[in-house]
Amino acid sequence: MILNNLTIRRIAAHEVFRRAEDRTLVPPRHGQEVIPLSADALAELSDRIVSVLGKGSRSMEMKIAEHRDRSAVSISGELIRAGSDWEFIEASKVAADRLADSQASRGIPGGILVVLSGTAGYPERQMAAFIKAEVQSGFVKKLRGDGTLAVEFLTELFLTPESKLYKIGVFVAPATTPPLLTPPTFPDGWEAGVYDVAMTAGNRATAAQYFYERFLGLAFPKNAALLTKQFHDLTRAFIADLGVAEEKKSDLHNALVTYLKVGVNRAIQVGEFADLYFDDSELKDRFSHYMVEHDFPLEQVVKDTADIQKSLRFRKVTFPHDVKLTAPADSFNELIRIETIDGERGADGQVPVWTKIIVKEKIQHQS
Amino acid sequence: MSESDLIRRWNEEQPQYRAWGSFVVSTMQGLIARHLQDDAVESFLRIPPKARLKESPSLVDKAFYRGKAYRNPYDDITDKVGARFVVLLNEDVRVVEELLVNCAEWDARKDKDYEEERSRSPLLFTYQSLHYIVAARHEVDIDGTRVETGTPCEVQIRTLLQHAHSELSHSRLYKPSSNATPEMVRASAKSMALIEAADDYFDLISAKARQNEIPLDEAKRLLATLYIDQIGEEPQFQKSSSIILDSLRSTLPEDLREGITLLLAAESYIVDKIKSRAAEAALYKQPVILLLYWLAKHKPASLKQLWPLDPNSIRPIYVDLGIAYDNDR
Numbered sequence: 001m002i003l004n005n006l007t008i009r010r011i012a013a014h015e016v017f018r019r020a021e022d023r024t025l026v027p028p029r030h031g032q033e034v035i036p037l038s039a040d041a042l043a044e045l046s047d048r049i050v051s052v053l054g055k056g057s058r059s060m061e062m063k064i065a066e067h068r069d070r071s072a073v074s075i076s077g078e079l080i081r082a083g084s085d086w087e088f089i090e091a092s093k094v095a096a097d098r099l100a101d102s103q104a105s106r107g108i109p110g111g112i113l114v115v116l117s118g119t120a121g122y123p124e125r126q127m128a129a130f131i132k133a134e135v136q137s138g139f140v141k142k143l144r145g146d147g148t149l150a151v152e153f154l155t156e157l158f159l160t161p162e163s164k165l166y167k168i169g170v171f172v173a174p175a176t177t178p179p180l181l182t183p184p185t186f187p188d189g190w191e192a193g194v195y196d197v198a199m200t201a202g203n204r205a206t207a208a209q210y211f212y213e214r215f216l217g218l219a220f221p222k223n224a225a226l227l228t229k230q231f232h233d234l235t236r237a238f239i240a241d242l243g244v245a246e247e248k249k250s251d252l253h254n255a256l257v258t259y260l261k262v263g264v265n266r267a268i269q270v271g272e273f274a275d276l277y278f279d280d281s282e283l284k285d286r287f288s289h290y291m292v293e294h295d296f297p298l299e300q301v302v303k304d305t306a307d308i309q310k311s312l313r314f315r316k317v318t319f320p321h322d323v324k325l326t327a328p329a330d331s332f333n334e335l336i337r338i339e340t341i342d343g344e345r346g347a348d349g350q351v352p353v354w355t356k357i358i359v360k361e362k363i364q365h366q367s
Numbered sequence: 368m369s370e371s372d373l374i375r376r377w378n379e380e381q382p383q384y385r386a387w388g389s390f391v392v393s394t395m396q397g398l399i400a401r402h403l404q405d406d407a408v409e410s411f412l413r414i415p416p417k418a419r420l421k422e423s424p425s426l427v428d429k430a431f432y433r434g435k436a437y438r439n440p441y442d443d444i445t446d447k448v449g450a451r452f453v454v455l456l457n458e459d460v461r462v463v464e465e466l467l468v469n470c471a472e473w474d475a476r477k478d479k480d481y482e483e484e485r486s487r488s489p490l491l492f493t494y495q496s497l498h499y500i501v502a503a504r505h506e507v508d509i510d511g512t513r514v515e516t517g518t519p520c521e522v523q524i525r526t527l528l529q530h531a532h533s534e535l536s537h538s539r540l541y542k543p544s545s546n547a548t549p550e551m552v553r554a555s556a557k558s559m560a561l562i563e564a565a566d567d568y569f570d571l572i573s574a575k576a577r578q579n580e581i582p583l584d585e586a587k588r589l590l591a592t593l594y595i596d597q598i599g600e601e602p603q604f605q606k607s608s609s610i611i612l613d614s615l616r617s618t619l620p621e622d623l624r625e626g627i628t629l630l631l632a633a634e635s636y637i638v639d640k641i642k643s644r645a646a647e648a649a650l651y652k653q654p655v656i657l658l659l660y661w662l663a664k665h666k667p668a669s670l671k672q673l674w675p676l677d678p679n680s681i682r683p684i685y686v687d688l689g690i691a692y693d694n695d696r
Contacts, residue, residue, distance in 0.1 A: 004689030005636040043683065050686045056667070057691030120689070122634050274668070282617075284668035 001061065001170060001193040001299065002125070003054050006046050008118040010079075010088045011035045014096035016132075017110040019103065028096040028113070034085040045116075048159060049129065052195040053170055056271040056288070056298045059195040064171075066217025067187045070094060073217060076128035076171035077186075079117040088117065095130055102214035109134055112158045126173040132211065133158040133166040167196040167208075169216040192218055193299070199267075224304035230296055231268055232260060232308045238290050242283075246355065250338050252277060253315060257329040260305055261312045267300040325357060335360055373430055373441055374423050381420060384520075386512040388418025388448035391473070391501055391520045395452065398466045413527050414453040418520070421447045445478060445500045449521035453530045457570050463524045464497055473501040478521060496533065497524040526569075528562045582619065583612050589623055590654035597631050598641055603652040607676065611655050614675040618666050619658075627657050630664060640687050650680055664688055 012034055017026035037045065053059040067073050075098070078091035092115035099113050114131040137155040144150050159166060174189025194216065198208035212218045221227075239252045255277040259268065270291045274284040288298065305312060315332045317325045327336055336359055343354035368376075395416070403411060421429075426447065430440035437443040452463050468475045478498035499522045507514045525533065536555065587608070594602040620626050631637055637660055645651040650659075662670040663684045671692070674681055678692075685692040 002689060004634065004687065006686070006689065043686075047682060047686050047692075050689055051691050051693050054685070054689045054691040122636050281668040281672040282666070285666040288668070289665070 001053050001055075001059060001191065002121045002172065003050050003170075004120065005122045005124065006050060006118065006120045007124075008037075008042055008045060008116050010082070010085065010118075011037060011045075011114060011116045012089050012092040013115070014093065014113050015110065016096055016100045016103065016113055018108065019106050021106070023104075023106060025100055026110075028093075028100045030093045030096060032089065034088060045159075048161070048166075049131075049168060049170075053168060053193055057195065058197070058269065058272075058300055059168075059193045060199065060267065060300045060302070061221065061297065062192045062194055062212060062216075062218035063221045064187045064190060064192050064217065065213075065219040070098060071217045072098070072130065072169060072215065073171050073187050073190055073192065076117075076190075077173075079115065079128040080126040080173060082117070091115075099130075099132065099215050102210045104210065104214070108210055111135055114159070120172060121175075123175065125175050127170060129168060129170045130216065131159070131166055131168045132215075136160065136162070136165060164197045167194070167198075167211050169194050169212070169218070192216070194218060220302050224302035225306040227296075227301045228260070228268065228304050229307040230294075231270075231301065232256070232311060234291060234294050234296055235273070235287075238287060246340050247338060250317070254329075254333050257312055257315065257332070260303070260308065261330060266303055268303045269300045270296065270298050272300075319355070368439075368441060370427055370431065373427060376441055377423055377426055377447070382512050383514050383518060384448040385418065385420055386509040387503060387507075387514045387518045388420070388450055388520050390507070390509045390514070391522065392416050392418050392450050394470065394472055395450075395463070395467065395522075398470065399463065402462065402466060411454060411459065412452055413455060414451065414530070416450050416452050418448050418450045421449075445519045446521035447519070449523065451523040451525070451530075453525055453527055455527055455569070456573055457526060457566050458573065460497065460524050460526060464499075467499060467501065467522060467524070470501075471504070472507075473504050473520075475499045475501045475522075496529055498522070499524070526566050528566055532559060532562045583609075583616060586612060586619055586623060586658070587654070590627075590657055593624065593627055593657055594654035597628075597657070598638060598645075600642070600645065600652075602654045603649065605649060605653060607650075608653045608655045610675055612658075614673050615658065615662065615670070618662055618669050618673065620661070620665075623658070623661075626665070627661050630661050631657075634688070637687065644683070648680075659684055660688070663690060 013031045015029040017028065020026055051057065064073050072095065075091055075095050078094075079088055082088035082091055095115050096113050103110075111132050111134040114133065115128070116131075117126070117128045119125060120127045135156055135158050137153065138157045138160065140152045140154050140157075142150045142152055170193050172191045172193075176189070194212045196208050196211055199212060235256050236253070239249055239256065242249060242252075256273075259273055259276070265272075270288060271284075274287045278284050278287060292298065312329050314326050315329045317338070325336070336357065339356040339358075341354050341356045343352035345351050396412075399411060421444075426444065429435075429444055430437060454460055454463060476499065478500045500519045501522055502520075503514055503516055503518045506516050535558075591602055591604075594600070641651050641656055641660075650656055659670065659681060663681065667685065667690055670681065671678070682692050
């Protein structure tokens with residue numbers, strides 16, 4: 001998401017509760033005032049937001065599915081347009097109510113909903129964000145008047161750096177001002193992103209749906225298969241052109257297959273692949289650059305290997321003079337060992353580069 | 368002139384010579400300090416240069432008993448007071464020599480007496496060492512002592528290795544003699560050749576180290592100019608900048624100026640961020656901050672890995688640019 005030059009202007013907070021034992025809604029406790037935060041606190045809040053939604057983060061860009069009245073994107077419009085603090089608070093209360101509505105099961109914990117508005121990007125665009133933070137307890141250190149250390153146990157901390165405990169949805173208005181809020185063009189030009197650890201972890205977590213779908217009115221973009229294929233094709237090309245030894249390239253190709261085919265994660269990401277398989281930070285940067293140059297997003301992308309099943313099935317290594325080796329991609333590593341070696345010195349005194357291939361099986365059939 | 372005359376005259380004139388010798392030393396120290404532009408004088412001169420007066424017995428000995436036909440022993444012996452400047456490198460010797468020869472307070476000439484002794488005792492004097500005689504150009508008053516025109520002081524300029532060799536060969540191990548056996552001559556020549564080779568290698572190392580610094584020095588200069596142009600304020604220079612630049616050396620782009628100028632044009636809010644943070648955080652007053660913004664944008668993983676100081680100091684740069692610093696994996 002485009003979150004450079006982030007400036008937070010107004011903040012409000014409300015408390016939402018877990019459903020009662022009989023599954024009825026417990027009304028949220030509304031905050032009544034805009035919260036003044038010190039410059040340090042604002043900087044910390046910006047840091048939290050950019051760390052989980054900025055370039056290269058584990059967030060996801062989403063499609064806006066719900067945009068009628070009282071939808072999250074519509075509320076965002078209200079928050080941005082709010083002329084006074086009072087208007088802002090009233091709009092934010094609607095968001096709290098909506099969140100309480102969407103937390104339909106007893107399994108979903110309560111927490112604090114922080115609603116904020118501000119600007120991001122350059123040139124600036126209006127934005128609004130919704131942060132649901134679970135309340136946790138922790139210890140805080142305090143210095144007594146006499147300089148000794150005291151420890152206090154606080155039961156109501158939230159938005160600590162432990163980022164697994166919060167979820168954020170961000171809406172960024174189009175670049176034109178004033179932002180277009182009226183149909184039929186709304187919400188064209190609006191961008192939305194979500195950070196939620198539960199959404200893309202390997203284990204199925206339907207609990208996450210309440211947040212991105214029911215509360216924020218968002219859906220996964222439909223182009224997951226396309227993006228996954230793009231990721232595959234671009235990364236393959238990048239590896240093929242790398243100035244490294246062939247053995248290293250072979251390892252990286254195996255890594256790509258593992259990442260796409262075998263990995264339990266439901267999303268793929270440029271930075272994640274780089275961190276897992278490139279040791280050198282210069283290479284990581286080059287890979288990011290390469291992907292950005294080819295218009296591939298740095299955020300997380302839903303994994304859908306529908307269009308690359310064939311490419312993932314077999315790996316092929318080709319040599320000049322029509323010599324080819326093919327093997328199933330997922331067992332390539334176990335069955336084949338490839339090594340670059342020095343060949344026999346030729347008549348011209350040069351030592352050629354050869355490849356030694358070991359297949360860990362007996363020949364089954366020759367013709 | 369008889370021995371006793373010599374001694375008497377020497378005793379009378381010692382204060383003059385002492386004053387002149389100290390004056391030469393302190394003037395040279397001042398010239399060197401100005402040349403080095405900081406207080407590294409103590410480490411530039413490896414041995415504290417103190418003016419030494421010749422002892423009377425030694426003076427008498429040299430005047431009458433060394434077989435040298437001095438016409439005017441008292442005046443002809445030019446090392447009645449001497450000072451030695453011992454430096455690290457050959458190139459430093461040249462620096463001191465320049466300063467000595469160009470000083471307006473005295474006339475400097477190579478010491479002919481020394482050259483002659485050298486040819487007579489090859490074993491002792493096989494090294495290159497600069498020996499100058501500096502004579503007062505006009506009468507001076509130094510701390511109440513009147514020093515006559517022409518008062519000489521011997522000045523030796525050598526490298527540390529040459530000094531070590533000289534100390535060794537003038538020690539009790541050697542007798543000053545021109546009857547050297549071939550083995551002795553060879554041994555002495557070998558040791559001197561080794562010393563000279565070592566001095567040459569030190570010169571090479573010094574030149575190469577300076578060469579190495581050139582890209583960093585250029586980068587520093589460029590960043591300083593850019594800071595003044597783009598931020599419009601006077602930058603500060605702290606040692607931490609050198610540490611930072613050194614660690615990030617491998618990431619410097621080919622066209623630093625263009626890269627930074629383009630970045631600041633495309634995202635000019637960065638200039639405001641730098642200005643507003645400069646009041647509280649020293650890092651933002653230093654020109655290297657411009658490089659850090661460029662790196663956070665274009666080489667975020669490399670900057671994160673190579674950053675030598677507290678990561679919290681560069682987090683705000685990533686936040687400004689909308690780039691996630693942590694990835695929480």
